Amino acid sequence: MTGHDISYIESDTIYPIPENRRHGTASSLFSLWFGNNVKFLTLVTGSLAVSAFHLGVVPAIAALVAGNVIGAALMAAHAAQGPRLGVPQMIQSRGQFGSYGALLAIGVTLLIYVGYTTSGIAVAGNAIHSAFPAVPSTPVIVTSGLAAMVLAIMGHDAIHRSARIITICSGIILSLCTLKFLVGMKLPDHALWGNGFTLRDFVGALSVAALWQISYAPYVSDYSRYLPVRTGPSAAFWATWSGAALGSCLPMFLGVILGAEAPSVDVLTTFSTGLGVFSHPIVVLLTLTLACNAAIDVYGGMLVGITLVHTFLPGWRPGQRARIGFCVLLAFSGILAAAGTASTFLHSYMNFLFLMLYILIPWSAINLVDYYMIRRGEYDVKSFFQPDGGVYGYFNTRALFAYLVGIIVQIPFVVSDLYTGPVAKMLGGADLSWFVGLAVVCPLYFFLCRDNVAAQALPMGDVGTHAGS
Template structure:
């Protein structure tokens, strides 16, 4: 029977990338709803929603449909990853060794660390600018530092404190979001030409869908980090739906607010527009949403730290990093993100848009390979002990099938890419429409499945034998 422990949220988490044993498991599926709902109601989500009308130039209803569609599509992949946590009890990037091999996984893990640094830096900039807007004597640089320190503190305490923080923010941020809608729509009011602004374009619609889908896909590399402590009997279905609706609703609602703000202000400053349109409660609204940034930043830094520790443990398999290692690594990653934030704050919107579009191209083939392998090849069964061996155990040093499919997944997207840095020939022919992520998913998923079906069967036989041996020796997965 699974033991559900209850501890204070301020208890420092001792584990890092190790498999969570059954007696340490705790929590319920509803905790996955609150962590993703609470973590998404923040300023960066509002700003991302505003991109639909400020960058992609869509009118209100087209922006609304595109954002909802993108989130609902991307949320499927995010939630499928979340459902893996209770089954395996390890961080997502450790589990990636089961597809790519011990050294082969480093290709993806290092890219994911870069992703965390980018999101952490983006949140630092936005949080610093918001604090400066709320209280002018606090400079943007000082605000960046303050928001960053909060993230480091939460990372030090780890899993429980982050869950508790986002649980509180689910209620607080949710109530404030509702209040912001009421004030914006009925007290301040919308401009007379609100529904007449902008013109719908195919590139704009596809670009907005892509941005919203990526918002969800960006959680894929670490979503199971926050479900790995869940009891093994939580169930994949319960974990899926709690994560799906928590993340989708928590993203869609503030993104729509961003659309409203973006169409209502003339200067394009979404944070300033939010303060203006919420009047006397504007300071309170932005303050609460800024606390939401701190919660999400803690999650980015926490998971970035686990991924960086995964790299270290791959190179030094005998090393089993614990809480002190997490603290030291978090400090190093914070220093890098702080530097990025201080240097890139003046071109924030341009840098942020380019960053998340580039992320799309490297995340899509990985998520396709991981999900096909987990659900269609391995059927959720892995030999976790092999994840922590230098030679990869039954998964080997490098799974060239996965690595080659991953590289192929990036290459096939190039003609369909549409960014400020590069636009592929097919995207140009489609007037800038970006469907690269759809192409990547469509190509990689079947190729990986058929290429690995036979060897995957052989691997499963080896996995069953290894797991049976572990049980006979008295081990508990």
């Protein structure tokens, strides 16, 4: 695949991208993560600061800004690994956990990709059906899923190019919608500050925004691995951080405004009703962006699925046919789940996925501490693909111990419809599990593994990247 022609179907999968085929600039990461966050689900998430945590508009916006800033910083720190190592995120996890030790995080990430693909195209179908009741949701779900599949099959460059278009279009639409609601806003007198500020509610809303960002941590290196090594960690970090934080904050702000204006009405209904005659075309345009959002999930799921199979077949050299096959499998799994599942089940399934996110918190902590504080970006990339795990072996027992501790210490703080921990209940539903997980795992892993010395990273050409099929 050339770096500048999306008519070619990408052939690369999990093997490192050689420097002579790296291309692009860090600005592409801004557009990708901005466009991926401007969607209906982000708006609904922002409205929770008002509807679930009962904050006024001002403290709600402050909490969401803080949560997005913190969460996006953790997520963006993973982006710097792509240009440095040239491999997908979950392949790089073998450097911390070993070839078999990384399987739990890989399996959880695959479930998350399938769930987010399902929810994205399901929202597309429901949005169009709500705006146009005569249009059944199923055909829209199938069309959106197929469009996402085609875009994911085309690959990395096609996704980045569509993201640039979406960023421009959705940014303009969102700005106009926000301006429209601000001009016509009629909030009750107490709505700006709420009936009573509590730190518990503020932290709860902050955590929702932070978890929203952290959920993207397994994605980011997948979309930065084609950037030249000279891109550097700073440029990759700031482009990813600013795109993710800004792209999330804007729709979340709108969600707060809509939730405060009509607290007893579904926020999407308020959105559609408030736009009047403009609601139909705007809903259609924003729904079109969901295909690109779902393509990101299908593409990432493809890489994780190949990584999972490669663990047991280390001599396999997956190429273009393998990535097409996995894209088709992921897309049709999402289509079938979205079209054939009752809304109540989908709600429960998404809550299950949120529990899976808690399993990824200690993975993120271990990955970042290992990369920045212990190995300082120096990895033996060739070992990622060796049958015995190379210098990293099959298992890193110390990393797995820290990982298990990180999961256990979060349990009392977890908040979901499926399970809410005792400490979370005492805090009135504020979810501090992510903070506790990070606070415990980071120093624990550093203490346990600070004496690990990895081999120096090999030149990318030593690994070999042209895969078969």
